[in-house]
Amino acid sequence: MTMRGDALAGDRIGSGLFEGVRRRPVILGAVGMVVLAVAVVIGVAAGSVAVPLGDTVGILAHRLLGLNVTQTWAPSAETIVMDLRLPRVMTTLVVGMGLAVAGATFQGLLRNPLADPYVLGTASGAALGAAIAVLIPVRTLIFEFGLLHGLAFVGALTAVTVVYRLSRISGIAPMTSLLLTGYAVGSLLAAGLAMAMYLSGSGLRQIFAYLLGGFEASSWIRLATTTPLILGATALIATRARALDGLLLGEEAAVHLGVDVRRERAILLGLAALVTAAAVAVSGLIGFVGLVVPHVVRIAVGPQARAVLPLSAIYGASLLAFADVVARLLGEIPVGVVTAVIGAPFFLFLLRRARTGYEL
Amino acid sequence: MNARRPIRRYSRLLAPIVGLALLASACTSSGPSQVSIPPSATGSTAPAATGTPSPAPTLADVFPLTLVDDEGTTVAIPAEPARIVSLTPATTEILFAIGAGSRVVATTDFDDYPPEAVPLPDVATFASVDIEKIVGLDADLVVAGGNNFNSPDAIARIRSLGIAVVVVYAPDVAGVLADIELVGRAAGETAAAADLAATMRVTFDQVAAATRDLPKPSVFYELDATVQIYTAADESFLAEMIELAGGAPLTTGSTTNFEISLESLVAADPELILLGDAAYGVTAEQVAARPGWAGLQAVRSGAIRAVNDLVITRPGPRLVEGLRELAVAIHPDLVLPAAP
Numbered sequence: 001m002t003m004r005g006d007a008l009a010g011d012r013i014g015s016g017l018f019e020g021v022r023r024r025p026v027i028l029g030a031v032g033m034v035v036l037a038v039a040v041v042i043g044v045a046a047g048s049v050a051v052p053l054g055d056t057v058g059i060l061a062h063r064l065l066g067l068n069v070t071q072t073w074a075p076s077a078e079t080i081v082m083d084l085r086l087p088r089v090m091t092t093l094v095v096g097m098g099l100a101v102a103g104a105t106f107q108g109l110l111r112n113p114l115a116d117p118y119v120l121g122t123a124s125g126a127a128l129g130a131a132i133a134v135l136i137p138v139r140t141l142i143f144e145f146g147l148l149h150g151l152a153f154v155g156a157l158t159a160v161t162v163v164y165r166l167s168r169i170s171g172i173a174p175m176t177s178l179l180l181t182g183y184a185v186g187s188l189l190a191a192g193l194a195m196a197m198y199l200s201g202s203g204l205r206q207i208f209a210y211l212l213g214g215f216e217a218s219s220w221i222r223l224a225t226t227t228p229l230i231l232g233a234t235a236l237i238a239t240r241a242r243a244l245d246g247l248l249l250g251e252e253a254a255v256h257l258g259v260d261v262r263r264e265r266a267i268l269l270g271l272a273a274l275v276t277a278a279a280v281a282v283s284g285l286i287g288f289v290g291l292v293v294p295h296v297v298r299i300a301v302g303p304q305a306r307a308v309l310p311l312s313a314i315y316g317a318s319l320l321a322f323a324d325v326v327a328r329l330l331g332e333i334p335v336g337v338v339t340a341v342i343g344a345p346f347f348l349f350l351l352r353r354a355r356t357g358y359e360l
Numbered sequence: 361m362n363a364r365r366p367i368r369r370y371s372r373l374l375a376p377i378v379g380l381a382l383l384a385s386a387c388t389s390s391g392p393s394q395v396s397i398p399p400s401a402t403g404s405t406a407p408a409a410t411g412t413p414s415p416a417p418t419l420a421d422v423f424p425l426t427l428v429d430d431e432g433t434t435v436a437i438p439a440e441p442a443r444i445v446s447l448t449p450a451t452t453e454i455l456f457a458i459g460a461g462s463r464v465v466a467t468t469d470f471d472d473y474p475p476e477a478v479p480l481p482d483v484a485t486f487a488s489v490d491i492e493k494i495v496g497l498d499a500d501l502v503v504a505g506g507n508n509f510n511s512p513d514a515i516a517r518i519r520s521l522g523i524a525v526v527v528v529y530a531p532d533v534a535g536v537l538a539d540i541e542l543v544g545r546a547a548g549e550t551a552a553a554a555d556l557a558a559t560m561r562v563t564f565d566q567v568a569a570a571t572r573d574l575p576k577p578s579v580f581y582e583l584d585a586t587v588q589i590y591t592a593a594d595e596s597f598l599a600e601m602i603e604l605a606g607g608a609p610l611t612t613g614s615t616t617n618f619e620i621s622l623e624s625l626v627a628a629d630p631e632l633i634l635l636g637d638a639a640y641g642v643t644a645e646q647v648a649a650r651p652g653w654a655g656l657q658a659v660r661s662g663a664i665r666a667v668n669d670l671v672i673t674r675p676g677p678r679l680v681e682g683l684r685e686l687a688v689a690i691h692p693d694l695v696l697p698a699a700p
Contacts, residue, residue, distance in 0.1 A: 049496030079495050083521060134508070139431060141516055148513075201616040202508045209487065209511060216488060217513040219520060332488035 025307035028300055032314035036093070039321035043089035044081060046325055051077045060086075088218040091226070092324040092335075093317040095215075095283045098230040098275040100316020103290030104297070104308050105237055105272040108248045109265060110175050116291035117276040120182035120269075121159035124189035126280040129155020130210045131196035134203035144221045148210065149281045156277035159189060164269060174251075174265075212334035213284030215324050222282060229278040233271045234313065240268055241305035248303060288339040289316050289323075292347045299354045319343060421548040430529045430539065431506050437524045440548040441501035445494050447484045448505035451528060452477045453676035454540050455503065458556055460547040465497050472670075473678070489514035491521070499523055503543055507531075532600050536675040537561060556677060562700045563680040564604065567687050571606025574691055579607035580630035580658070583618065583669070584637050585650070589625060590618045598673055605686035606694075607632070622652050633658045634689055636673070638666030665689045 045056050055073040059081045062069040102117040110119065118124075129151035138147045167174065167181040197207050237244075243264035246254035254261050276290075297311040323338040330338075424438045443465045446452040452467045456474050469482035483493045489510055494502060502518055504510040506529030519525050526546045530536040537557040544553020579602050583590040592598035594611045596618075602609035610630050612620045633656070635642050644664035653659055667689050671682035680699065688694055 048490050048493045074498070076495050076498050079521060080492050084492050084495065139433070139512065144516065144520060146512065146516065199616065204508075205487070206508045206511060214488075216491065216511070217517040219517060221520075331485070332490060 025301045025311060028297075028311055029314060032311060032318060036314060036318040036321065039318050039325065040089050040093070043092070043321055043325050044085045046329060047080065047085055048328070048331075049077075049080055051080060056081055083220070084218075087220045087223050088215050088324070089321055091215055091218040091223050091282060092321045094223065094227050094230050095279045095286070096289055096317040096320025097313040098234055098279040098316075099286065099290035099320070100293040100312040101234045101237055101309055102272040102275040102279070103316075104294035104305070104312045105244065105268055106290075107294055108244045108303075108305060108308075109268055109272075110179055111248060111250070112175075112179060113295065114291075115179075116287070117272065117279070118285070118287075118290070120163045120178065120273070121186040121189060122156040122273060122276045122280065123285050124186045124193060125159025126152040126156035126277065127207075127211055127285060128189045128193045128196065129153070129158075130284075131193050131200065131203075131207045134200055134206050134210075135196060143225045144219050145225065145281070148206075152210070152284075153277050153281035156280055157273060159185060160269070160273040160277075164266075210284045213280075213286035213336045214327070214332070214334060215283055216332060218282075226278050226282045230275050233274045233278075237268060237271045237275070238309050240264060240271075241309055244268060244305040244309075245303075248305070283335075286320070286336045286339060288336065288343050289320055292343050293319060296347060296350055299350050419551040419554060421545075421550050423548065425545065427526070427542065427545055429506075429525075429527045429542065430535075431527045433527065435524050435526050435546070437501060437546055439500070441524075441546070443497060443499050443501075444547060445483055445497065445499040445502045446471075446477075447489065447502060447510045448528075449473070450674050450676035451503040451505070451539075451543060453674070453678060454543045454553075455547060457677040458540070458544050458547065458549040458552040460549050463547070465499060466494065484510065489518075491517055494518060494523070495521060501526070501546060503528065503546065505529065530597070530675040532597060533564065533604065533679070536679055539675065540677065559700050560677065560680050564683065566697055566699075567606075567683050568604055570694060570696055571604075571687055571691060574606050574694070576606060576608040577631040577690060578610055578628065579632045579634060579690060580610045580625060580628070581634045581636055581667075582642070582647075584640075585642070585647075588619050589622060591620050593618050597675065601672055601679075601683060601686060602690070605683055605690050607686075607690040626652065626656065629656055630658050631661075631663060632690060633664040634686075635664065635666045636669035639669060642666075665692075 044060070045051075045053055051073070055077055058069045058071075059073060059078050061067040062071070063078070063082050099117050103115070106115040106117060106119055107113060109115075112119075130148045132155075133146070133148040133151040136147060140146070142150075163178065163182045163185045166185065167177040170177040170181070172180075197204055200207055243254075243259045246257040246259035247261065247265065247268075249257070251261055254264075279286075293316045294308060294312045297308050297315060301307045301311060319339060319342070320335070323342055324335050326342070327333050327335040327338045421440065423440050424436065426434055426436045428434050442463055444455060444460060444463050445466045446455055446464055447468060449468065449471045452464065452471050453473055455461055455464050456477060461474070461476060464477065464480060466481040466483040467477050468484040470486065471477050471480070471482075481493065481497065483490045483497070491514060500523065502523055502525045504515050504525055504527050506527040509529070510527075515525050515527060524546075526542065528539040528542060530539050537560060540557045540560075541550070541553045544550050544556075581592055581598060581602060583592075583598075592602065592609050592611050594613060594615045596611070596615070599609040599611050610620075610625070610628050612618060613624070633647060635644070635647070643666075644662070647653055647664050648659045658664060667685055668682070671678040672686055673682070684696055684699065687696065
């Protein structure tokens, strides 16, 4: 995979650059945490209603730290900061983290640079589920989640399960089979989605909004329901970094490294699919984060999952938090548009600058 | 034997989750809820306006009150609303028409009537609702559009912040009158709303009486024909308006699809074409010049007339103007009695 890169890097080892590369993940992690903190601060401080910075700080100190701050702000300001902006920023962090880690996992597993969290039919499964939910006039909520979110979650997981099962039947190489099956099933589900959209009448706008993704309706309860799923599955993926590294080298090499290939693959696929399903259920289909963030991280620190996974988590969270602030300030434009507009030029710039031959 | 292990492990990992999710979605459709269906509604799928206006128990405005909106949600309004947000142009018109306009603090960015409503702050676009701004304006009542006009997600979120949201959706003309009374109760203008609805009902009856014995020409109402051709769906609001105005609407043959093929249009060969898209610059000359349209009897006889689509299709107080305009467009010789 990275043999050419390693050979080139090898020429420079004597000059102490190797040390730099080894320490780089830690530095980048620290920088990432700062970026993330800035994103959170801006996300809480900025919005369509101007809340003075002093009031914002006061509200946070009062409500989060329990300090006895003199209340100089209107009750509505407190609602805006505590019940609208803060849960929204936290949701973007969790979803951004989940999508980036799921993307890194799928790319490593499938050994394909174009893999993203949606590659195995998750997106079309979730979208079809959401569209069907729009056609069913049920308005009951559970943990503030409606039928749309429930069916999107189920749809995403069902699609991946079907793809996985079908791919096992084929006689060709497992990962190729998985990718192609994913493509085929995804296309079928996309046809179903198109039909559902055609039939949806006035529901079309709601389906469309889901396809574009967004964080408009974030709340603490929704966050509390989603976070354990995404955080838990992400943490479990991180504990399997060694297996992921092995799989990236290829099936044979992984076996030599003592990796139970089939088992690890199934577990990693399941976990990444779970993260993706939870993310798309809460925020709709947000593209780009899961595809590009892992690449950016790999260009910076190399392909070791031990470094790639946590850094993808940090930068995925930061990117989505920033993108959502921009989307909000521009009048609730689709956040997926912002992630692409911010991310694509930056990614192109990195690709041009990447000195060693970058290969996944 | 080892080969099957991974699959089983994988299933074990997913099964409980999928199961839970299925359970959750099952509960969603059958579990306990705050939603109650009004007794007059015919079914849970269409708990919208009833055929007859709901008899208000009293015309006095007594707060706190609870009412059931058009989606069947019970809404509690603790005190007379002082800061009302309207998320549809129709409800904005209703609020202003019943005398609650001075208490409307925000509308959408596509509100165009009455003129006093236009400069108000915008808290909604076609695509989104700015919840933060609604909270920032200290709104105590939000009037929203049902049937996916405003995002159900956003409506649920506003409610979870403790702001009363009344969702209105009128599938037919009677529903509009019921909605006016519903919005009136919510805003504390019950008597004014009842007056408005009664006056509108008189006009509807006048027009119906005036057109009752006239021939019913077949009418194609053009909503848009820039790419596909759109007209009234079966049993739609628009089809009902055309019937009330003394016409026989050409419909799409489906209750949800507003699109009609040129072939169907040519086969139906309507006697009259009404241009609901005249406001976008569509003229009779353009219609006659369209390929395939020249043979229509309406085109040959020149029975193509422009109408003001906004007052005909917007489910608000100006619907009576729309109906009168429609009746005269369908029956040019008709003389209607003066509006009450």
